[in-house]
Amino acid sequence: ALGHTEEIIPAVEPTCTETGLTEGKKCSVCQEITVQQEVIAALGHDFVNGDCSRCDAAEQSRFVDIPAGSFCFDAVEWAVEKGVTTGTGDGTTFNPEGKCIRADVVTFLWRAAGSPEPTKNETLFTDLQEGAYYYKAVLWAVEQGVTNGLSETTFGPTAQCSRAQVVTFLYRAMGEPKVGNVSNPFTDVVADAWYGSAVLWAVENEITNGVSADAFGVERTCSRAQVVTFLYRAYN
16 A cells, blocks of 8 residues: 555634634545644634724724724723713714813713712712712712812812823822832923822823823823723723
8 A cells, every 4th residue: 555645734824704724634645634624713803992903804983983093992992881981962972082171080080990989978069069970979089089179168070180180180099009210201290299100100001101202291181082091001
């Protein structure tokens, strides 16, 4: 008998949607399969901000104003799935450029933390209305040392939140973790400022960078897209 003369059957690489095959072998004389090919499962899409890193597929956004490829795509999807926030208007838009107010920011933080019940249901803030969507969030934020009011009797729920304020709220909500030996590249961030450690922590942990190589933009108002992105990066 001649015996088998093995011939390689090439492997087939799987794709995002199609299965593949391992390398096999067969006899070149009689065509008998000597090493059976095995099926490799399809890879599935690897969506990063709405675009697949392996193919040209684009993930369908639930909001018409959050296109695939947007820096906040994954963050917005996460925020909605976790109940941190929802869309605006009829639910088809997210309003990513909308300016975040203090009430919104503490509410996002509160929901990201699991919406814990505050220990007290009363406050000295005269500009908080019991039953408002942000009422418990504000009570929780004050109890946890995330933020205080603008005065002893006002919280300022409709006041816009700056980048410095948002990263500080987030830093405190995360327990004020120790900041490593990080150099400060920003000319608008004073090391001993109330937001100094929070900014350095945020940069160290890739939660956000500056608005330029040497400016953090401490006074710039945060948008809805930016706030949920900061949260997404901090909790992931």
